[in-house]
Amino acid sequence: MRITDIKQQKRNNNFYSVYIDGEYSFSVEKIDIINYNLHVGKVLDVEKYHEIIHNVCFKKCLNKAYRLLTYKARTKDQMFKKLSKAGYDDHVIKKVINKLEDLGYIDDKEFVKSYIDSRLNNKPMGKIRIKYELLSKGIKEETIDSILNSHNLSEYENAIKLIKKKIKGNYDIMEKKDELKIKRFLQRRGFNYEVINKAVKRVKDEERCKN
Structure with missing residues (x-):
């Protein structure tokens, strides 16, 4: 040679x-x-x-x-x-x-699990956003879906927490115009329409009960 x-x-x-x-x-x-x-x-x-x-x-x-x-x-x-x-x-x-x-220094499955936990603890978001971010890191879609589906991820409860944090106790914000802004905010965070609508309804129902 x-x-x-x-x-x-x-x-x-x-x-x-x-x-x-x-x-x-x-x-x-x-x-x-x-x-x-x-x-x-x-x-x-x-x-x-x-x-x-x-x-x-x-x-x-x-x-x-x-x-x-x-x-x-x-x-x-x-x-x-x-x-x-x-x-x-x-x-x-x-x-x-x-x-x-x-x-064991590189493990995409463990990376996904840790990433989900970190995101939920520091900046709650929905499955759609989490999946998008993980895909951008080169992880296979089937790996992400498998772990997301088996993970105890309460999108509904997280969406409610985000709404309450957003309105800061001022339920008057839940008027039609501001409600749309909140829904768009949740959508950007990766929540699907079904979860968003259920969470918004829950917060509005709580408001009515207080009144």
Whole structure:
């Protein structure tokens, strides 16, 4: 295997693309080029090639992934995009993500569960909004639906809480014009029409009982 070209990457100047026998093979940093004495015309045996792939590409990518996980949990898709942007090769990234999944450091199902709990505790919203946000993080729709359907998510009660928080005890706000604004607010939070109408009716009924 002969190195036929070494090119600095345009999207990430810290990395260099190494071509073997006229085809792209792997990416390394400048320090790796020096350490392994990589240059055009150099012949790599199979053992040295795999050593570079494992010790340089895989380990560096894995360490980068570990650092990213110290900041916050990531989905598979988020991690892939982060590592790809950092200049690592797709096939190396996939191996790293598989390793992280085996270790339990990346788990899309657990991510969905934690995300739902966090959203409900900090900023209550409906299933539609939660699902949209999770889809934007690259999680498969069937994974989201499965967990949302099994989760004890009381959209109705959450919608009532949001209405009461919005009107701040002033039930006069529940007039026709303001009622429409509240419904639109709940819609933006991801509640469906059935839940919204039931919640609004419940709050209005409570108002009548007090009067």
